[in-house]
Amino acid sequence: MNKLGKSLPPLASLLPFEAAARLLSFSRAADELHLTQAAVSRQIRALEDSLGIRLFQRRNRGVFLTDAGREFSLTLGNALREVASTADRLRGVAGKNEVVLLCQPCEAFHWLMPRLSNFHQQYPHIELKMVTWTAPLTEFQGYFDVAMQSSNRDHGLHPLLFSATDEVFPVCSPGYLRGRTAVGLDELSGHTLLHHDALPVYQLEWDTWLATFGAEVPPGARRRSFDTYALMLHAAVEGHGLAMGWRRTSQRMLDNGVLLAPFSQSVHLCEALSVYRRDGQAPREEANRLIEWLRVELT
Secondary structure, eight states, X not given: OOHHHHHSOOGGGHHHHHHHHHHTOHHHHHHHHTOOHHHHHHHHHHHHHHHTSOOEEEETTEEEEOHXXXXXXXXXXXXXXXXXXXXXXXXXXXXXXXXXXXXXXXXXXXXXXXXXXXXXXXXXXXXXXXXXXXXXXXXXXXXXXXXXXXXXXXXTTSOEEEEEEXXXXXXXOHHHHTTOOOOOGGGGGGSEEEEEOOSSOOSOOHHHHHHTTTOXXXXXXXXXXXXXXXXXXXXXXXXXXXXXXXXXXXXXXXHHTSOBOOOSOOEEEEEEEEEEEOTTOOOXXXXXXXXXXXXXXXX
């Protein structure tokens, strides 16, 4: 027995309902879908009859969603966006004059956003779309043209284009140190260490960073953990402890004085951030321009 077929409402009614719910207008939905207003109204009435409940309140000057209509609109909208995303991924195409960059949230916010105006000035005809993702590239199921992620994370069959260097060192807010400006490796037992817990782990966390200098995380150090690097960095800005900072994503905050680097030690990574092209993607001029721009900016 096909239970799914028995539960689903008339499929032809779903797009008219989604458009009418989003636009709060049957006539505007009709224009968008190239239908008549009567056809949209008829499809929505069929949907309401199938569900046995009213989805719109019809008034003289317009239509308004009922509580049930809002609930169904949210569910349907999410489902249709997921279908569209999968379809785009399977098609392997992007829109004309459009390029999609997949990157980690912290790089997007702290490194890429301040540079976007530069990209748009150089390539005003290209629409750059950013998609953020915290897991390794192999787990992303949506569409992208170019991806940027930490170098030690799995990238599967997506070909590596180039890698960039970075520098890693602890950071904290000036207020956390209460007037001090320096901390020694032998003083960590009295501090709170902020950790970024991720699977797989990033290249350097407190244990691996300290091991570079022949030191260990002291048992007396307090620990606070965060599931994203961006959240951990924000906790450092708010004075909750010492965080492991990366130069590219913390430099502006260091320049602005909201963070400081209290240790004399730092670790230089030759391959810290890597840029990939989508596997199987035919060469696109928009993607090539983005890759060239990233190569220059990351140098």
